[in-house]
Amino acid sequence: MDNFETYMPTELKSTPVGIAKEIAETDFEVRSLDTICLNESEKQHPLWYNLKYSMVGIIFGIVFVKAEIISWFRIQEMFKLQSFHMYGVIGTAVLTGMLSVALIKKFNIKTIYGEPILFRAKKFNKGQVIGGLMFGLGWAMTGACPGPLFAQIGIGAFVVFVIILSAIAGTWTYGFFRERLPH
Amino acid sequence: MEILKHPWPWYVAGPIIGLIVPALLILGNKHFGISGNFRHACAACFPAGIRYFKYEWKKEIWNFFFVGGILAGAVIAVSMLNNPAPIVVNPKLEAELAAYGINDFSSMVPRQLFNFESLFTLRGFIMLVLGGFLIGFGTRYAGGCTSGHSITGLSDLQFPSLVATICFMIGGFTMSNLLLPYILSL
Numbered sequence: 001m002d003n004f005e006t007y008m009p010t011e012l013k014s015t016p017v018g019i020a021k022e023i024a025e026t027d028f029e030v031r032s033l034d035t036i037c038l039n040e041s042e043k044q045h046p047l048w049y050n051l052k053y054s055m056v057g058i059i060f061g062i063v064f065v066k067a068e069i070i071s072w073f074r075i076q077e078m079f080k081l082q083s084f085h086m087y088g089v090i091g092t093a094v095l096t097g098m099l100s101v102a103l104i105k106k107f108n109i110k111t112i113y114g115e116p117i118l119f120r121a122k123k124f125n126k127g128q129v130i131g132g133l134m135f136g137l138g139w140a141m142t143g144a145c146p147g148p149l150f151a152q153i154g155i156g157a158f159v160v161f162v163i164i165l166s167a168i169a170g171t172w173t174y175g176f177f178r179e180r181l182p183h
Numbered sequence: 184m185e186i187l188k189h190p191w192p193w194y195v196a197g198p199i200i201g202l203i204v205p206a207l208l209i210l211g212n213k214h215f216g217i218s219g220n221f222r223h224a225c226a227a228c229f230p231a232g233i234r235y236f237k238y239e240w241k242k243e244i245w246n247f248f249f250v251g252g253i254l255a256g257a258v259i260a261v262s263m264l265n266n267p268a269p270i271v272v273n274p275k276l277e278a279e280l281a282a283y284g285i286n287d288f289s290s291m292v293p294r295q296l297f298n299f300e301s302l303f304t305l306r307g308f309i310m311l312v313l314g315g316f317l318i319g320f321g322t323r324y325a326g327g328c329t330s331g332h333s334i335t336g337l338s339d340l341q342f343p344s345l346v347a348t349i350c351f352m353i354g355g356f357t358m359s360n361l362l363l364p365y366i367l368s369l
Contacts, residue, residue, distance in 0.1 A: 057252020096201025131324025136354015154257025170319025
């Protein structure tokens with residue numbers, strides 16, 4: 001990544017640089033959105049081009065349900081070490097992902113539009129510990145991480161919509177207090 | 184067709200999930216991560232002038248299409264590949280849950296907890312509303328969830344993602360083993 005100041009949002013530049021820099025540096029998502037290299041060509045595509053991501057989502061949703069990954073009971077078994085199932089799923093998923101990423105990097109594989117595939121380094125901050133623990137608590141309570149929440153609605157557990165609304169409220173609250181939280 | 188209706192083993196599901204990572208990268212340089220959608224929802228609906236929600240969320244609209252697909256995939260799975268048998272749960276868990284009045288295993292979620300009436304009980308409110316809040320707050324604070332950190336981040340050998348994943352697990356173990364027994368008995 002090149003000079004930090006160049007892709008810092010304009011409104012950040014008006015705040016004391018020390019604070020703004022510290023916060024902006026922990027926010028890889030916005031930074032990546034503000035860089036000119038990412039998503040640039042995608043903008044010219046019509047909206048229906050996004051349906052290819054829905055197709056991937058459909059496959060994902062079917063696997064989620066059929067392998068019972070969205071089950072509250074399976075998550076409890078995982079955290080109580082009463083079943084190997086979830087460890088097997090996550091472990092093989094990570095291994096497959098690792099192998100795929102290594103192959104993409106080694107053979108310099110391009111996207112279907114011929115663009116180079118970009119990876120962005122994550123930087124360590126306290127949020128990964130504090131936020132990680134908070135998410136872990138929520139994960140074991142609801143028996144679902146964010147992806148499975150959407151699949152749970154699909155199987156007819158409509159009350160899960162309330163969990164999603166609550167998660168959006170949680171995200172909003174984080175955004176509101178972000179600058180006062182340790183990072 | 185019949186074999187697809189039975190629960191799929193981990194060694195089938197895991198690799199397919201792992202392949203989502205290269206599929207999204209190759210289809211358009213997209214990084215597999217789901218919890219970001221909660222942020223995009225805030226940015227789209229109630230940014231309220233908060234700096235964290237001021238960005239071009241429209242560039243991330245692909246992710247709404249992706250989670251829409253997950254929901255549709257789940258509908259397809261229950262309508263076309265449904266397994267009518269109750270979910271098989273470890274007998275130890277079954278016995279423990281029975282003590283808290285949870286003995287309905289007909290759905291993937293415990294029906295006695297996951298219903299609208301339950302929201303008005305202390306136990307249901309804590310588990311669903313507070314649980315959801317912790318998911319939303321925690322994932323953004325950590326910068327990702329199981330998909331963004333544990334699958335995408337670990338696939339790219341990112342150390343912060345390993346830290347995050349370990350903390351997810353510590354939080355989960357603490358809740359399931361130490362705190363949930365108290366919440367379930369409310």
